Amino acid sequence: MxxxxxxxxxxxxxxxxxxxxxLPPMPxxxxxxxxxxxKTKKRKSKKEPNGVEDPEDPGVELGELPSRRQSxxxxxxxxxxxxxxxxxxxxxxxxxxxxxxxxxxxDPANQPELVNGDGVEHHTDGEEVTRKTKRKKKSKTPEMHYxxxxxxxxxxxxxxxxxxxxxxxxxxxxxxxxQPVGKVFVERSRRFQAADRLDxxxxxxxxxxxxxxxxxxxxxxVALRVHSGFRVIGLFSHGFLAGYAVWNIIVVYVLAGExxxxxxxxxxxxxxxxxxxxxxxxxLLSISTVxxxxxxxxxxxxxxxxxxxxxxxAALASFLYFAALILSLSQQMTSDRINLYPTAxxxxxxxxxxxxxxxxxxxxxxxxxxxxxxxxxxxxxxxEMDYTEEFLMAMEVEEYPRMDEKAEIPA
Amino acid sequence: xxxTSNYSLVLLIQLSLLAFDLFVNSFSELLRAAPVIQLxxxxxxxxxxxxxVIIILLMLFNTYVFQVGLVSLLLERFRALLLLSxxxxxxxxxLHCWILxxxxxxxxxxxxxxxxxTLFVFQRLAAVLYYYLYKRATEYLGDPRLYExxxxxxxxxxxxxx
Numbered sequence: 001m002x003x004x005x006x007x008x009x010x011x012x013x014x015x016x017x018x019x020x021x022x023l024p025p026m027p028x029x030x031x032x033x034x035x036x037x038x039k040t041k042k043r044k045s046k047k048e049p050n051g052v053e054d055p056e057d058p059g060v061e062l063g064e065l066p067s068r069r070q071s072x073x074x075x076x077x078x079x080x081x082x083x084x085x086x087x088x089x090x091x092x093x094x095x096x097x098x099x100x101x102x103x104x105x106x107d108p109a110n111q112p113e114l115v116n117g118d119g120v121e122h123h124t125d126g127e128e129v130t131r132k133t134k135r136k137k138k139s140k141t142p143e144m145h146y147x148x149x150x151x152x153x154x155x156x157x158x159x160x161x162x163x164x165x166x167x168x169x170x171x172x173x174x175x176x177x178x179q180p181v182g183k184v185f186v187e188r189s190r191r192f193q194a195a196d197r198l199d200x201x202x203x204x205x206x207x208x209x210x211x212x213x214x215x216x217x218x219x220x221x222v223a224l225r226v227h228s229g230f231r232v233i234g235l236f237s238h239g240f241l242a243g244y245a246v247w248n249i250i251v252v253y254v255l256a257g258e259x260x261x262x263x264x265x266x267x268x269x270x271x272x273x274x275x276x277x278x279x280x281x282x283x284l285l286s287i288s289t290v291x292x293x294x295x296x297x298x299x300x301x302x303x304x305x306x307x308x309x310x311x312x313x314a315a316l317a318s319f320l321y322f323a324a325l326i327l328s329l330s331q332q333m334t335s336d337r338i339n340l341y342p343t344a345x346x347x348x349x350x351x352x353x354x355x356x357x358x359x360x361x362x363x364x365x366x367x368x369x370x371x372x373x374x375x376x377x378x379x380x381x382x383x384e385m386d387y388t389e390e391f392l393m394a395m396e397v398e399e400y401p402r403m404d405e406k407a408e409i410p411a
Numbered sequence: 412x413x414x415t416s417n418y419s420l421v422l423l424i425q426l427s428l429l430a431f432d433l434f435v436n437s438f439s440e441l442l443r444a445a446p447v448i449q450l451x452x453x454x455x456x457x458x459x460x461x462x463x464v465i466i467i468l469l470m471l472f473n474t475y476v477f478q479v480g481l482v483s484l485l486l487e488r489f490r491a492l493l494l495l496s497x498x499x500x501x502x503x504x505x506l507h508c509w510i511l512x513x514x515x516x517x518x519x520x521x522x523x524x525x526x527x528x529t530l531f532v533f534q535r536l537a538a539v540l541y542y543y544l545y546k547r548a549t550e551y552l553g554d555p556r557l558y559e560x561x562x563x564x565x566x567x568x569x570x571x572x573x
Contacts, residue, residue, distance in 0.1 A: 212489060213519055215469055217415050218415060218551035218553075218555055219413050219415050219554075219558075220417040220553050220554060220555055222415060222416075222419050222422065222553055223422075223549075223551070223552075223553030223554075224550075225548040226426070226549075226550060228549050230546065275440060275441060276441060278440075279437045279438050279440060279441055280437070282535065283434070283437040283438075284434065284436050285539075286433055286436070286437070286538070286539050286542065287433075289539050289543070290539060290542050290543045290546065293543045294543070294547070298543065299491065299543075299544060299547055322539075323540060324538065325535075325536065326536065329531065329532045329535050330528070330532060332440075332523070332528060332531055332532075333528045334525040336521060336523055337521060337523075338461075340519070340520075340521050343519070348521055381561065386513070388547065389551075391549060392551070
């Protein structure tokens, strides 16, 4: 209890030092009672080197207080235990933020708060030596502070903050170098984080970051990579399909015998292969057709039409593949019929109907094999030709007038 | 701005769905030992088509061109894909319903008629065109100019306002 009394008296002595400006309720005197001495000492040791630039500042504040704040400052001094917890909270908040919030925003109105906070904490420290020195300073400078108590401090603030303001126009975004403090807040991954101003200036604008990343691996590069990868798959598919179709038709003719004389033998041997081969044919034909369409850039009608008219190999190949696809699909029913040959009844395979059913199927398969082989020959003459890839690569250059023309149509 | 990693991931999903679609189209006839297998495959295939359409629509909505209101530019470019996707989805659902309805009780019987054969051919042809247009659209949506302001976009916007 004695120590509390001593502290309150110290605070009352210290209270005249407070600044004259209207301040938000600062964690001043009462919290100083609650704070342990070690904390205040630490804070003092921190603030002495960096906080107050002008050594006269404490003296300035000493002189100002008796004028206005004496009565105000005494009110919170009355020891009210129920008031302590909220003031504690405020103190904690202040302790966390001074380096970040008040200084970093560079708000001139916030700086005097901190200056005053310094003054208050000096008083709560309660060291006799410093107080004596301050009293000496106080005795030196009272007239000046009574005369223009606000202007002196405003000068201190203005010299720090105001010069950068006229450098920027009203509509320009606040730049990093306009901040008068060492830290700024930058939005990264949807939250604001404090960052050193020096780092920010080193990193430059966010647009600079994008410009640095973009040459490495853009979405266009990914698209081109996927496209070229699929072209490799397509190239493999072209060759494999041609070889497979030729092998298939050879097997069919060998099993069918001379002049299609051994068709029951073909059905016996081939019925288990008919449906898998049909499925594989569709798979390979799909990939090959898509790849051929890519090469001729079918979606751009003018380019595709020009390719067909000039008998471009890619255009011919895509036509042949598409025709082969239609023909192959049209034989799905017959393939299923062949597939069901072992379990067939009289209605599915009437006696003597093999030739009538199988001959068109064999002929269509032969035509498919011819088309596919021919298309592979066309593609293999110029395997590197790919109009879609050229179109993708020329996105920046060629598409601009084209998109512009398109813009006229809806307009 | 579209991030490269996001685009790569979306592209991977789209191409995976396309590959699954191609697999089902190719080999579903071989996997008809039990009708339930075909049923599950067909349901997943139709959902995959629907997902692909939703993804491409979301990618279109994500473009800067769409956000400034120049939908006609995008429609001009991707109208064929959107129409064909809808057609392919309708054909697929119709074919799947028809085939499953015929094969539900006896999966290993001959079900083909001229109508089914015709629907089958059109569905498979639409599938190939859908693969081509969809792959092309996904690659074209990697165009960085669709996601940022540029002179041609400003010109198009000015002309659209006149």
